[in-house]
Amino acid sequence: MAEHTLAGKNVLIAGGAKNLGGLIARQAAEAGANVAIHYNSDSSRVDAESTLAEVEAAGVKGAIFQGDLTVPANVTRLFADAEAALGKIDVAVNTVGKVLRKPIVETTEDEYDSMFDINSKAAYFFIKEAGKNLADDGKVITILTSLLAAFTDGYSTYAGGKSPVEHFTRAAAKEFSPRGISVTAVAPGPMDTPFFYGQETPERVEFHKSQGMGNQLTKIEDIAPIVRFLATEGWWITGQTIFPNGGYTTR
Numbered sequence: 371m372a373e374h375t376l377a378g379k380n381v382l383i384a385g386g387a388k389n390l391g392g393l394i395a396r397q398a399a400e401a402g403a404n405v406a407i408h409y410n411s412d413s414s415r416v417d418a419e420s421t422l423a424e425v426e427a428a429g430v431k432g433a434i435f436q437g438d439l440t441v442p443a444n445v446t447r448l449f450a451d452a453e454a455a456l457g458k459i460d461v462a463v464n465t466v467g468k469v470l471r472k473p474i475v476e477t478t479e480d481e482y483d484s485m486f487d488i489n490s491k492a493a494y495f496f497i498k499e500a501g502k503n504l505a506d507d508g509k510v511i512t513i514l515t516s517l518l519a520a521f522t523d524g525y526s527t528y529a530g531g532k533s534p535v536e537h538f539t540r541a542a543a544k545e546f547s548p549r550g551i552s553v554t555a556v557a558p559g560p561m562d563t564p565f566f567y568g569q570e571t572p573e574r575v576e577f578h579k580s581q582g583m584g585n586q587l588t589k590i591e592d593i594a595p596i597v598r599f600l601a602t603e604g605w606w607i608t609g610q611t612i613f614p615n616g617g618y619t620t621r
Contacts, residue, residue, distance in 0.1 A: 374602045374603050374605050375401070375402070375602055376398055376401035376402055376403040376461070376598070376601060376602060377401065377402030377403070378402060378403070378404075379402075379403045379404070379460040379461060380403065380404045380405075380406070380452075380453075380456040380457050380458060380459050380460050380461070381395075381398045381403045381404065381405050381406070381459070381460065381461040381462075381463065381601070382405075382406040382408070382448070382449070382452045382459045382461070382462045382463070383395050383398075383405065383406070383407055383408065383463045383465065384408045384439060384448070384462075384463065384464040384465060384466045384492075384496055385408065385409070385410070385464070385465035385466040385467070386405070386406075386407035386408055386409065386418070386421065386463075386465065387407060387408075387409040387414040387415075387417040387418035387421055387434075388414065388417035388418075388421065389465075389561075389563045389564070389590060390465050390513065390558075390561065390563070390590040390593055390594065391407075391463075391465035392417065392421045393590045393591065393594040394463055394465070394594045394597050394598070395407050395421050395424075395425055395432075396421065396424050396425065396428075397594050397595070397598055398425075398461075398598070398601075399424070399425040399426075399428035399430050399432065400428050401598065401602075402430060403430060403460075403461070404430045404431040404432065404456045404457070405425045405430065405431075405432050405433075405456075406432070406433050406434075406435065406451075406452035406455060406456055406459070407421055407422055407425070407432065407433070407434045407435070408434075408435050408436070408437060408439070408448055408452075409434065409435075409436055410436070410437070410438060410439070410466070411436075412436075415434075415436070418434045418436075419434065421434075422434050431455070431456055433451075433452065433455035433456060435448055435451050435452065439466055439488075439492040439495070439496060440487040440488055440491055440492050442491075442495040442498075445492070445495045445496055445498075445499050446495075446499055448499070449462075449499045449500070449502075449503045450503075453503065458503075458504075458505040459500075459503060459504055459505065459508070460504065460505050460507075460508050460509070461504075461508060461509045461510075461511070461601045462496065462499075462500040462504060462508070462509070462510050462511070463511045463512075463513075463597060463601075464492075464493055464496045464497075464510075464511070464512045464513065465513045466488065466492055466493070466496075466513075467488065467489055467513065467515075467532070468484065468485060468488040468489060468528075468531075469525075469528050469566070469569055470485055470525075470527050470528055470569070471524040471525055471528070471569035471570070472524065472527070473523070473524065474526050477526070477527060481527065482527055485527035485528060485530075485531045486527070486530075486531045488531070489528065489531030489532045489535075490531045490532070490534045490535060493512055493532075493534075493535045493538065494534075494535075494538050496512070497510055497512070497538050497539070497542050497553065500542075500551075501542060501545065501546050501551070504546075504549075504551055506549045506550050506551070507549070507550040507551065507605075508549075508550075508551045508552075509551065509552050509553075509554075509600060509601045509605065510542065510546070510551065510552070510553040510554070511553075511554050511555070511556060511597055511600050511601065512535050512538075512539060512554075512555045512556070513555075513556055513557075513558070513593075513597075514532045514535055514536070514555045514556065514557040514611060515528065515529060515532050515557055515558065516557045516558060516559045516560070516588075516613050516615040516618055516619050517529040517532070518532060518533055518536065518557055518611070518621075519557070519613060519619045519620060519621040520619050532557075535555060536555060536611050539553050539554065539555045539609060539610075539611065540609045543608040543609030544609070547608070552600070552605050552606070552607065552608035553608055553609060554600050554604075554607055554608060554609070554610055554611075554612065555610070555611040555612070556593065556596055556597060556600070556611075556612050556614065557611050557612065557613045557614075557615075558588045558592075558593045558614055558615060559578075559581075559582055559587065559588040559613075559614070559615025559616055559618035559619070560578045560587050560588060560615075560618070561587060561588045561589070561590060561593070562586075562587040562588065562589050562590070563590065566587070575587075578618070581617070581618045581619070582615065582616035582617055582618045583616040583617050584616070586616070588614070588615055588616060588618070592614060592616070593614060596612065596614050600612075
């Protein structure tokens with residue numbers, strides 16, 4: 371059985387420049403892992419460079435890569451570039467996502483396509499490339515949303531776009547199992563990040579808070595340790611979607 375620690379391992383984080391992805395990157399580095407940080411847009415480059423500096427300050431190797439992961443060839447290149455920079459990737463974490471709150475009757479085809487490209491297609495090909503490129507006993511972790519277990523309005527393309535990833539996760543867990551690779555999904559509650567607030571009114575923010583323990587939103591500090599656990603001692607968990615949300619919802 372492989373040693374379940376991040377020390378000396380190589381970790382790739384899609385969407386690793388800031389917010390949850392940035393914290394996962396920093397915590398992985400603090401645990402002794404080398405970290406490849408992916409970011410999507412030019413606007414995130416400064417954050418990616420800042421996170422890279424913190425990773426390297428922890429005494430490990432780091433690298434940053436830009437790419438639109440809705441293009442499968444870019445996902446292939448990301449894994450190749452990360453391996454060239456750090457060595458064989460052991461842990462692949464995908465935090466990439468896009469949120470939209472909009473009634474179905476107002477949603478355009480372009481919005482639908484964009485939401486499913488980012489939340490579903492990119493996740494599928496990330497899992498595919500992880501299955502092709504990860505070291506034996508590797509870990510694949512995708513960030514989803516607790517809205518998968520909610521009965522609510524407005525989030526048809528967000529929850530809808532994320533929901534196929536549960537099926538991708540289960541299939542990949544079976545397919546990658548002979549190589550000891552676990553595949554999991556983490557579905558946080560509404561998180562206290564800019565990603566969330568742009569879609570909600572102050573009144574709805576208060577409602578979301580009221581549904582969690584202590585009348586608060588999920589914090590990135592609540593989620594990053596769960597990702598770290600799944601990448602180490604929690605290796606025996608596979609094919610599952612975990613809902614860490616302070617009691618926001620369940621199923």
